[in-house]
Amino acid sequence: MTSKTTRSKVIEAEKLGLTFDANDGPVHALKDVDLAIEKGDFVSFIGPSGCGKTTLLRVIADLEHPTAGSITVNGMTPEQARLERAYGYVFQAPALLAWRTIERNIGLPLEIMGLSAAEKADRVARTLELVGLDGFGRKFPWQLSGGMQQRASIARALAFDADLLLMDEPFGALDEIVRDHLNEQLLQLWKKTGKTICFVTHSIPEAVYLSNKIVVMSPRPGRVTDIIESDLPAERPLDIRESKRFLEIAQRVRTGLREGHSYE
Amino acid sequence: MTGFQRTIASLGGAAGLAAMVLAITDLGTSGIGLILGGILLAGVGLRHRTGVMPQARLDLAASLGGMVLLLSMLDGDMPAASWPLLIACWLVGWLAVEKSLAARDMSPTMSSIVSLAVPVFFGAWIIFVWEMLTVGLQVPTVLLPPPSMIAVRFAESTSILWADFQQTVIKAALSGYIIGCGSAFIIAILIDRVPFLQRGLLPVGNFISALPIVGIAPIMVMWFGFDWQSKAAVVVVMTFFPMLVNTVAGLQATQAMERDLLRTYASSYFQLLLKLRLPTAAPFIFNALKINSTLALIGAIVAEFFGTPIVGLGFRISTEVGRMNVDMVWAEIVVAALAGSLSYGLLSLLEKQVTFWHPSNRRKIQ
Ligand SMILES: Nc1ncnc2c1ncn2[C@@H]1O[C@H](COP(=O)(O)OP(=O)(O)O)[C@@H](O)[C@H]1O
Ligand SMILES: [Mg+2]
Numbered sequence: 001m002t003s004k005t006t007r008s009k010v011i012e013a014e015k016l017g018l019t020f021d022a023n024d025g026p027v028h029a030l031k032d033v034d035l036a037i038e039k040g041d042f043v044s045f046i047g048p049s050g051c052g053k054t055t056l057l058r059v060i061a062d063l064e065h066p067t068a069g070s071i072t073v074n075g076m077t078p079e080q081a082r083l084e085r086a087y088g089y090v091f092q093a094p095a096l097l098a099w100r101t102i103e104r105n106i107g108l109p110l111e112i113m114g115l116s117a118a119e120k121a122d123r124v125a126r127t128l129e130l131v132g133l134d135g136f137g138r139k140f141p142w143q144l145s146g147g148m149q150q151r152a153s154i155a156r157a158l159a160f161d162a163d164l165l166l167m168d169e170p171f172g173a174l175d176e177i178v179r180d181h182l183n184e185q186l187l188q189l190w191k192k193t194g195k196t197i198c199f200v201t202h203s204i205p206e207a208v209y210l211s212n213k214i215v216v217m218s219p220r221p222g223r224v225t226d227i228i229e230s231d232l233p234a235e236r237p238l239d240i241r242e243s244k245r246f247l248e249i250a251q252r253v254r255t256g257l258r259e260g261h262s263y264e
Numbered sequence: 265m266t267g268f269q270r271t272i273a274s275l276g277g278a279a280g281l282a283a284m285v286l287a288i289t290d291l292g293t294s295g296i297g298l299i300l301g302g303i304l305l306a307g308v309g310l311r312h313r314t315g316v317m318p319q320a321r322l323d324l325a326a327s328l329g330g331m332v333l334l335l336s337m338l339d340g341d342m343p344a345a346s347w348p349l350l351i352a353c354w355l356v357g358w359l360a361v362e363k364s365l366a367a368r369d370m371s372p373t374m375s376s377i378v379s380l381a382v383p384v385f386f387g388a389w390i391i392f393v394w395e396m397l398t399v400g401l402q403v404p405t406v407l408l409p410p411p412s413m414i415a416v417r418f419a420e421s422t423s424i425l426w427a428d429f430q431q432t433v434i435k436a437a438l439s440g441y442i443i444g445c446g447s448a449f450i451i452a453i454l455i456d457r458v459p460f461l462q463r464g465l466l467p468v469g470n471f472i473s474a475l476p477i478v479g480i481a482p483i484m485v486m487w488f489g490f491d492w493q494s495k496a497a498v499v500v501v502m503t504f505f506p507m508l509v510n511t512v513a514g515l516q517a518t519q520a521m522e523r524d525l526l527r528t529y530a531s532s533y534f535q536l537l538l539k540l541r542l543p544t545a546a547p548f549i550f551n552a553l554k555i556n557s558t559l560a561l562i563g564a565i566v567a568e569f570f571g572t573p574i575v576g577l578g579f580r581i582s583t584e585v586g587r588m589n590v591d592m593v594w595a596e597i598v599v600a601a602l603a604g605s606l607s608y609g610l611l612s613l614l615e616k617q618v619t620f621w622h623p624s625n626r627r628k629i630q
Contacts, residue, residue, distance in 0.1 A: 082527070085529065089524075097539075112539070
C-alpha cells in the first residue's frame with residue numbers, strides 16, 4: 001500500500017454512534033465506529049445479522065442520522081454528498097417499481113438526473129448487458145425471477161454511475177453460480193472504473209474474494225472489531241479461493257467473527 | 265362432467281318430462297308444441313346419464329328453443345305445462361354455461377367470448393323470466409310492468425328521456441363529479457404534507473359523508489337555486505370525501521425502501537410525487553372514482569326530489585309515480601341504470617389500463 005498517503009479519503013467516521021429509540025428501550029445499532037475508506041477501496045462489511053451493517057451503510061447514504069460522533073463522505077456531510085449524487089445504493093431487496101419495465105426502472109435515476117434520452121438508452125443497454133439481462137429490458141419486474149430482479153437493481157445502481165457504490169447484501173438471494181459470475185463481473189468493474197465500493201455480506205469467501213479491506217463487525221452494541229487488509233493480487237480468478245493465502249485471510253475473518261460473539 | 269353438472273342435467277330433464285306429461289294430460293289447452301318442447305328438454309337433460317354428445321352447444325340450443333316456444337305462446341292464460349318447461353329451460357341453459365366455463369382447452373378469443381356471453385345470457389334470462397311471470401301470471405302493471413311494455417314506453421319517449429339524461433347525468437352528475445373528485449384530488453396532495461390538516465380534515469370528512477342527502481339537498485337548493493347547479497353541488501359534497509380519503513391513503517401507500525431509493529437519487533418533491541407516489545396511489549384513486557360514479561348518479565337523481573325545473577330523471581320519476589305511469593318510471597330507471605353501468609364499465613376499463621401492474625390485474629399480461 002505505497003500510495004496510501006496520497007489517496008484521498010472517501011469515507012471517514014469517528015466515534016460514530018447511532019441509537020434507535022425502540023418501544024422496549026434504546027437499541028445501540030452502532031457504537032464508537034472508527035472507519036477510514038480511501039478512494040478505490042473495495043471494502044466488505046461482515047458480521048452476524050443485527051450488528052449494524054445496514055445501519056452503517058444507511059448512515060453513509062444519509063438515510064439514517066447518527067446520534068453520536070462524526071462522519072464525512074467525500075469530505076462533505078452525508079446529506080451534501082447525497083444531494084450531489086455521490087453514491088449509488090443497492091438495497092437488500094430489488095425495490096423495482098412494478099409499473100415500469102426493467103429498462104425504465106434502470107432509467108429511473110437517469111430520468112431524475114435529467115439525462116438526454118440517447119445517453120439514457122445507451123447506459124441502460126450497457127448495464128443490462130453487464131448484469132446479463134439483455135433481452136429482458138421490456139419485461140416488467142414481476143415477470144422475472146427474484147435473482148433477475150436483484151440483478152436489474154444492480155444494473156440500476158451501475159447506470160447511475162457514481163464513484164461510490166454502496167451495496168447491502170446484493171447477492172444474498174442469488175444462487176451460487178449466478179453469484180460467482182456476478183462477483184467476477186463486480187471485480188472487473190471495480191478494476192476498470194476504480195470505483196470505491198462498500199459491500200455488505202455475511203459470506204466469508206465472498207468478502208475475502210472481493211475486497212482489499214474487510215471490516216469485521218459484532219452486535220449489541222454494533223461495533224467494528226477488526227479491519228483486515230487483504231494482500232491478494234488484483235488479478236483474482238475464481239480458483240484463488242483454494243489458495244493458501246486466501247484461506248489464511250478467511251481464517252482470520254472467521255476468528256474475528258468468533259471473538260466478536262464471545263463478548264456477549 | 266362434475267356431480268353438480270349431472271344434478272342440474274337430471275333436474276332439467278325431469279322438469280322437461282313433467283312438462284311433457286302435463287301437456288299430454290291437458291292436450292286441449294297445451295297444444296302439440298309444449299309436448300314437443302317437453303320431449304326435447306327431457307331428452308337433452310337426461311342424455312347426460314348416457315354420455316352421448318356431451319357438447320354444451322346442444323344444451324344451449326335446446327334451452328333457447330324452449331324459450332322461443334314459450335315466448336311465442338305468451339299470453340295471460342298460460343297452460344300449466346309451460347311452468348315446468350320454463351324451469352327446464354333455465355336448468356339446461358345453466359348447464360350449458362357451467363360446461364363452457366369449465367372447458368379447459370379454449371382459445372383466448374373463445375374464452376373472452378364466453379366470459380362476455382355469460383352476463384349477457386344471465387341478463388337476458390332475467391328479462392325473459394320477468395316477461396313470462398308478469399304476463400303469464402297477469403301481475404298488475406302498477407306493481408311491475410313487463411319489460412316489453414317498458415321497452416315500448418322507452419322507444420316512444422326518447423326525446424323526453426334524452427332531455428332528462430342531459431339535465432341530470434351530464435349537467436348535474438358529471439359536472440359535480442368532476443368538480444368534487446378533481447378538487448378532492450388536489451386538496452389531498454396539498455394536505456399530504458401537513459399532518460395538522462390531515463388529522464383535522466379527515467374526521468370532518470367522515471362527518472360530512474355521514475350527513476343525509478335529504479338534509480343537504482334542500483340547503484343546496486336555497487344556496488344555488490332550482491336548476492342543475494344545486495344538484496351538482498350535492499354531488500360535489502357526496503363525492504369529495506371518498507376521493508379525499510382514498511387519495512390521502514394512496515399517497516401514503518408507498519414502501520419505505522422505494523422512498524429511500526428515490527431519496528438516494530436526490531429527487532425533488534415533484535419527482536417523488538410523479539414517479540412514485542401517484543402511481544402507487546392509482547389503485548386507491550380508481551376505487552374512489554368508481555364508488556363516486558355511482559354516488560354521483562344517486563345524488564343527482566335524489567336531489568331533484570327537493571325542487572327542480574320540469575326536467576330531469578329525478579323530477580320525472582317523482583311526478584310519473586304520482587300519476588301511476590309506472591312504465592315511464594321504469595324507462596327512467598333504465599336510463600339511470602345504463603348511464604351508471606356504462607360509466608362504471610368505462611372506469612373499470614381505464615383502471616385496467618392504468619393499473620395493469622397491480623397484482624389483481626397482472627394475469628392478463630404475459
Ligand atoms: N428503524 C429501526 N428502529 C429500531 N431499531 C432498528 C431500526 N433499524 C435497525 N434497528 C436495529 O438495529 C440493529 C442493527 O440493524 P441492522 O443495521 O439492520 O443490522 P444488519 O444489517 O447487520 O443485520 C438491529 O438490532 C436492529 O433491530
Ligand atoms: Mg442488513
